[in-house]
Amino acid sequence: MNITKENTNELNAVLKLKVEQEDYAQRVENTLKEYRKNVKMPGFRPGKVPAGIVKKLYGRSILVEEINKIISEEISKYLTNEKIKILGEPLPNENTSREIDWDNQTTFEFEFDLGLAPEFEVNISSRDKVPLYEIQIDDQMISETKENYARRFGTMLKVEEITGNEILKGDFRQVDKNGEILEEGISAESSSFSLEVMKDKDILHLFKGKRVDNEVDFNVRKAFPNDNELASLLNISKDKVSVISPDFRFTIREISSFQKAEFNTELFDMMYEKDVVHNDEEFTEKIKEEVKRRLEQNSEYKFKVDARKTLMKKVKVSLPSEFLKKWITAINKKEITSEQIEKEYPKFEDDLKWQLIQDKIIKDHNIRVEEGEVKDFARSYALLQFRQYGLTDVPEDQLTNYANGLLSNEDEKKRIYDRLYEEKVFDHIRELVKTDKKKITLEKFNKLLDD
Incomplete structure (x- = not known):
C-alpha cells in the first residue's frame, strides 16, 4: 500500500493511494472461505460447494468490498499517523476517476480530495470588550409571574x-x-x-x-x-x-x-418544599429570585451571542468552501440542489467556523468535561422535567433512573457533553475579555434581541 499527499493549496489536498495485490489477496481469500461455509447450492452439501464456483459467483463483489475496506482503514490510519486534520470526509477526485476492470486488474489507483482544517490562533484579552446586560426587575414582572402561577395551578x-x-x-x-x-x-x-x-x-x-x-x-x-x-x-x-x-x-x-389558584400555604407547599414559604411576603421574595434567575439566563444568552460575534469578527478562519459544498452534496445523496446549498452555505460556514474556534480554545486551554459533571447535569435536567409537571418531591432513585436512561442514549449523552463544553468555553471567554456591564429595562433588552 502506497499513500501520498499533494497539497493543492493551504486548504485543499489530494490523497493518492496505490493498492497492490499483496495488500488485498489474503483478505479476499479469507472472505471467500467464510462465504463457502455458508453457501447453499442444489447438488452440493452445505459448505461443500467448490471454491472455484464460489469465487466465480462472489469473487468480484468480495474484491470490491475488501478494497473499499482497505481504502477506508488506510486513509484513517494515514491521517491519524500524519496528524492531518480534515473537514468533512475524503471525496473521490472527480477529475482523475477512471474505469476499473475488476476482473483483470491487480493494481488499483485511487485519488481523494481532502478539505484541510485551517491553522489559526485565538488570542483573547481584556482589550476585547463584550457587553453584559443586567435586566432590571419591576413590579409588572412580579405580578405577571404570580398570575401565571395562579393559572398554572388553577x-x-x-x-x-x-x-x-x-x-x-x-x-x-x-x-x-x-x-x-x-x-x-x-x-x-x-x-x-x-x-x-x-x-x-x-x-x-x-x-x-x-x-x-x-x-x-x-x-x-x-x-x-x-x-x-x-x-x-x-x-x-x-x-x-x-x-x-x-x-x-x-x-x-x-x-x-x-x-385561578388561591395563594395559600397549601399551594406554597405544592410549589416548593413543605414549610419553605409561609406567607405572601415570602412568596414574593421567591418570585423575585425566580425572575432574577430567568433574566440572568436571558442576559447570559445575549452575552454568548455578542461574545461569539466579537470572536468571529476578530479571528480569521479560512475554509475550503468549494470542497465543503461538494461534501454537503455527497452526504445528502444529491437530494439537495445547488441553489439550496448556495442559500444555506453561509450559515453552515459560520457554524463551522465557530465550532473550530471553540475547539481551538478547548485545546489551547486544556478544557475538560468530567463524567461526574455529565451525570450531575443529567440529574438536574431530570429534576427540571419533573418540576414542569408540578412534581417537586421526587425520590432520589427515580431521578437517578431518569438520568441514567438519558445517558444511555449516545446522542443525548453527546449533546450534554457538547453543552457543557460550550458553557466552559464561554466561562473562559468571560474571564479573559472585558465585560462592559450595563443596566437595562426588559423592553429595551428585547429590542436588542430583535435587532
Whole structure:
C-alpha cells in the first residue's frame, strides 16, 4: 500500500493511494472461505460447494468490498499517523476517476480530495470588550409571574350558570329556518368549546344567563368561522363545512369555569418544599429570585451571542468552501440542489467556523468535561422535567433512573457533553475579555434581541 499527499493549496489536498495485490489477496481469500461455509447450492452439501464456483459467483463483489475496506482503514490510519486534520470526509477526485476492470486488474489507483482544517490562533484579552446586560426587575414582572402561577395551578369547576367565558359541553342538532329539528340533519353529541373563542358578540350574548339543559339556536358559521374548528365541533369533514346549512341548536349539558389558584400555604407547599414559604411576603421574595434567575439566563444568552460575534469578527478562519459544498452534496445523496446549498452555505460556514474556534480554545486551554459533571447535569435536567409537571418531591432513585436512561442514549449523552463544553468555553471567554456591564429595562433588552 502506497499513500501520498499533494497539497493543492493551504486548504485543499489530494490523497493518492496505490493498492497492490499483496495488500488485498489474503483478505479476499479469507472472505471467500467464510462465504463457502455458508453457501447453499442444489447438488452440493452445505459448505461443500467448490471454491472455484464460489469465487466465480462472489469473487468480484468480495474484491470490491475488501478494497473499499482497505481504502477506508488506510486513509484513517494515514491521517491519524500524519496528524492531518480534515473537514468533512475524503471525496473521490472527480477529475482523475477512471474505469476499473475488476476482473483483470491487480493494481488499483485511487485519488481523494481532502478539505484541510485551517491553522489559526485565538488570542483573547481584556482589550476585547463584550457587553453584559443586567435586566432590571419591576413590579409588572412580579405580578405577571404570580398570575401565571395562579393559572398554572388553577382548576376547572362545574357551575350552574353562564356568566362569562365558561367552557360548555353539550349536543348540536341542525335546525331549519323555523327552528325545527332536521331529522336527517347533522348532529354531534358531547361537543366542547370555550365561549372565549366565540367570534360573534351577538351570539355570545345569547348564552349569558343560560343553565344546564337550556337550549340556544345560533348560526355556527358566524360563531366559529374557522373551518377546522367547526368541523371538529360538528364531527364532520372539513370539506362539508362550507356547504352545510349553518343553523344549529345547542343543548347545554355541562358548564365549567376555570378558577385561578388561591395563594395559600397549601399551594406554597405544592410549589416548593413543605414549610419553605409561609406567607405572601415570602412568596414574593421567591418570585423575585425566580425572575432574577430567568433574566440572568436571558442576559447570559445575549452575552454568548455578542461574545461569539466579537470572536468571529476578530479571528480569521479560512475554509475550503468549494470542497465543503461538494461534501454537503455527497452526504445528502444529491437530494439537495445547488441553489439550496448556495442559500444555506453561509450559515453552515459560520457554524463551522465557530465550532473550530471553540475547539481551538478547548485545546489551547486544556478544557475538560468530567463524567461526574455529565451525570450531575443529567440529574438536574431530570429534576427540571419533573418540576414542569408540578412534581417537586421526587425520590432520589427515580431521578437517578431518569438520568441514567438519558445517558444511555449516545446522542443525548453527546449533546450534554457538547453543552457543557460550550458553557466552559464561554466561562473562559468571560474571564479573559472585558465585560462592559450595563443596566437595562426588559423592553429595551428585547429590542436588542430583535435587532
